[in-house]
Amino acid sequence: MFMSDILKVDPEMAAVLERELNRQETRLDLIASENYASKAVMEAMGCVLTNKYAEGYPKSRYYGGCEYADEAEVLAIERAKKLFGAEHINVQPHSGSGANMAVYFSVLKPGDTILSMNLSEGGHLSHGNPASFSGQLYNIIPYSVQRETEMIDYDELEKLSKEHKPQMIVCGASAYSRTIDFKRFKEIADMTDAYLLADVAHIAGLIVADAHPSPVPYADFVTTTTHKTLRGPRGGMVMCREEFAKAINKSVFPGIQGGPLMNTIAAKAVAFKEALTDDFKKDQIQTVKNAKTLSETLIQNGFRIVSGGTDNHLMLIDLTSFNITGKDAEAVCAKAGIVLNMNTIPFDKQKAFIASGIRVGTPAATTRGMKEEEMKFVGNAISRAIKNAGDDAALEKIRLEVKDLCERFPVYK
Numbered sequence: 001m002f003m004s005d006i007l008k009v010d011p012e013m014a015a016v017l018e019r020e021l022n023r024q025e026t027r028l029d030l031i032a033s034e035n036y037a038s039k040a041v042m043e044a045m046g047c048v049l050t051n052k053y054a055e056g057y058p059k060s061r062y063y064g065g066c067e068y069a070d071e072a073e074v075l076a077i078e079r080a081k082k083l084f085g086a087e088h089i090n091v092q093p094h095s096g097s098g099a100n101m102a103v104y105f106s107v108l109k110p111g112d113t114i115l116s117m118n119l120s121e122g123g124h125l126s127h128g129n130p131a132s133f134s135g136q137l138y139n140i141i142p143y144s145v146q147r148e149t150e151m152i153d154y155d156e157l158e159k160l161s162k163e164h165k166p167q168m169i170v171c172g173a174s175a176y177s178r179t180i181d182f183k184r185f186k187e188i189a190d191m192t193d194a195y196l197l198a199d200v201a202h203i204a205g206l207i208v209a210d211a212h213p214s215p216v217p218y219a220d221f222v223t224t225t226t227h228k229t230l231r232g233p234r235g236g237m238v239m240c241r242e243e244f245a246k247a248i249n250k251s252v253f254p255g256i257q258g259g260p261l262m263n264t265i266a267a268k269a270v271a272f273k274e275a276l277t278d279d280f281k282k283d284q285i286q287t288v289k290n291a292k293t294l295s296e297t298l299i300q301n302g303f304r305i306v307s308g309g310t311d312n313h314l315m316l317i318d319l320t321s322f323n324i325t326g327k328d329a330e331a332v333c334a335k336a337g338i339v340l341n342m343n344t345i346p347f348d349k350q351k352a353f354i355a356s357g358i359r360v361g362t363p364a365a366t367t368r369g370m371k372e373e374e375m376k377f378v379g380n381a382i383s384r385a386i387k388n389a390g391d392d393a394a395l396e397k398i399r400l401e402v403k404d405l406c407e408r409f410p411v412y413k
């Protein structure tokens, strides 16, 4: 794939990429934030627009020769508007974290208060973790999930909000398997005149297919990545109402970025065109069905799923009763050809780098064409791997079965 010139210029790198392609084809990717972009999307990422400087926005650039860059960006914006129905969209953020930064910088001052979900209970670094710029610039009041249900407790959230009067409330998560009630979030934000930011990085594709409610009618700002369930190139995007359009555009450029990655914006446009199809929507609905089947299979095998199950594309598996840490389970599954990540569970006693759980998601497997039957196999395979953690021969047997499955569902035909 796209390798004939790399092979001539840089055989060493061509060999690395060949190994990575082989890894992606022969191992089962259950990382909830990953997906496989189409060849069309990747062609766009490698296109001539990588050569173009286009600081500014369509029709008002700081460089000459931007007429086709303008066309590419307008296509991306128009298609994104069709997908999400937002009034204003900025497709320039290089990443999801950058999109969040652009929102904070557009309406907040350093020291302002943000009410956001704890990283260890499912939130994202860029929602105010002390290790992130967001935690260093703002006064962060974290909210958590309820201990018994392991779901967001909206009454508790309302209490916290009234007590701390934040300038902004952030919802949306990286490791939360339940439907988010954006309407309720907006009602709570309105009580104290706080802005509402909905970060749908993980569930954007589901929203396009109505497999999760959309925050667009409620939130002041909606941010997303384009490479997770949305299945596009790595990148970010901000949506908002017209009243914030100028502030958001200024905040992205020149606020935090210089020239936009025009090749990536072209690839975003291609991915959005794909996302407008019925096939894409069917896949998103299948992604949710697959997650449900996977969680049921794991429960039948004696595993505890955080909050008891999933409404979306992912779940957290609590490994406490299996006497194995998330870190070790990640390594064991890797030996069995299954790629997933350790993750803290709510109120985890372990540190993030050890963790008591693993996170699994079905977007990438669903893009390969896998359905419920394969998810039952996958759930049983995870279970066998963890129950045979010390037995390398057993893990090797599972790896061959997983490889077989992957070869029946090639990514790039």
Ligand SMILES: *Cc1c(COP(=O)(O)O)cnc(C)c1O
Pocket (backbone or CB within 6 Å): 033, 094, 095, 096, 097, 098, 123, 124, 126, 172, 173, 174, 199, 200, 201, 202, 225, 235, 236
């Ligand atoms: C993945 C993710 C992001 C950040 O995306 P990057 O492109 O890696 O910066 C932001 N918010 C949430 C909720 C995410 O899951």
